Amino acid sequence: MSPDRCGAFVAIVGPSGAGKDTLMREAGALLAGRTNIRFARRVVTRPADKTLEDHDTLDDAAFEAAAARGEFCLSWQAHGLSYGLPRLIQDEMCAGCVVVANISRRVIPEATRVFPVTDVIEITAQPEIRAWRLLSRGRETAASVRERISREVACDVPLSVRRFIRIDNSADLSQAARKLAEHLKGS
Numbered sequence: 001m002s003p004d005r006c007g008a009f010v011a012i013v014g015p016s017g018a019g020k021d022t023l024m025r026e027a028g029a030l031l032a033g034r035t036n037i038r039f040a041r042r043v044v045t046r047p048a049d050k051t052l053e054d055h056d057t058l059d060d061a062a063f064e065a066a067a068a069r070g071e072f073c074l075s076w077q078a079h080g081l082s083y084g085l086p087r088l089i090q091d092e093m094c095a096g097c098v099v100v101a102n103i104s105r106r107v108i109p110e111a112t113r114v115f116p117v118t119d120v121i122e123i124t125a126q127p128e129i130r131a132w133r134l135l136s137r138g139r140e141t142a143a144s145v146r147e148r149i150s151r152e153v154a155c156d157v158p159l160s161v162r163r164f165i166r167i168d169n170s171a172d173l174s175q176a177a178r179k180l181a182e183h184l185k186g187s
Contacts, residue, residue, distance in 0.1 A: 007036070007097040008162070008187045009089075009115035013105045013155060014123035016079075016148055017130030019169040019176075020102045021054070023123055026177035027184065037184050038092050040101035043072070043084040074114050076107045090115075098187040105155050112160040119163040119187060121180065122155045125170045 012020050028039050042055045045063050058066060063082045067075055072084035089099045093115065103111060105122075112118045125133075127149050134145045157164045165183060169176040 006116060007093040007095070007099065008117040008119055009093060009111065010098060010100045010119045010121060010184060010187055011108060011111050012100060012102045012121050012123060013108065015125075015130060015152065017133040018123040018125040019133065019173070020123045022173065023167070023169055023176055023180055024100060024102065025054075026173060027180040030177060030181040031184060034185070036096060037098045037100065037187075038089070040085055040089045040099050042102065043086065045082045074103065074107060074111055076104050076110075078104045078106070093117075098184055100184060105153050108156070108161070109158050112158050118161050119165075119183075120155070120157050120161050121183060122164070122166045123169050123176075124166060125168065129170050 012024060014020050024039055031037050043058055043063065043066070044055045045058060045060050046055075047057055060082065063084065066072065067082075067084065071087060073087045073090050075082065075084035077083070083104070085101055085103070089101070092099050108118075108120060131145050131149050134140060134148065135142065140148070163183075167176050167179050
């Protein structure tokens with residue numbers, strides 16, 4: 001991809017429970033009708049739950065086979081699961097679209113190598129709010145949520161990132177969604 005002809009990749013990152021997928025869904029609703037902004041569907045080795053995160057699902061063997069066939073432009077592992085972004089998003093970017101995806105903070109450096117124009121938006125929320133959100137999902141025990149909250153991962157942003165912003169999603173979802181939508185409109 002040539003940077004002068006392509007759109008941008010916007011990496012949405014942040015700790016579990018910060019509300020990344022909810023915020024993306026709300027910003028997507030605000031941007032309805034904007035055909036140049038696309039929200040990528042991840043492929044995850046976990047059954048889909050559209051109330052929490054809308055994604056495509058593959059089992060471990062099918063995911064490995066898809067990765068071996070080169071079906072993902074970016075893939076990683078986190079929390080015992082495999083995640084991948086379909087190659088299709090590179091075509092969308094080459095057509096001038098802004099592609100938005102929730103990725104792991106640990107793969108930001110790889111994303112900047114794959115996507116010539118990359119912005120990073122870190123979504124944050126207060127630890128007690130994140131803990132409540134994680135417990136509300138019902139996928140983890142209170143002990144595992146405490147352990148996850150205590151394990152902070154720094155958001156190391158490479159110099160090659162075009163823009164980095166942070167949005168606090170602790171309180172007013174609509175305000176945080178408006179901030180995200182405004183950034184995406186300007187990407």
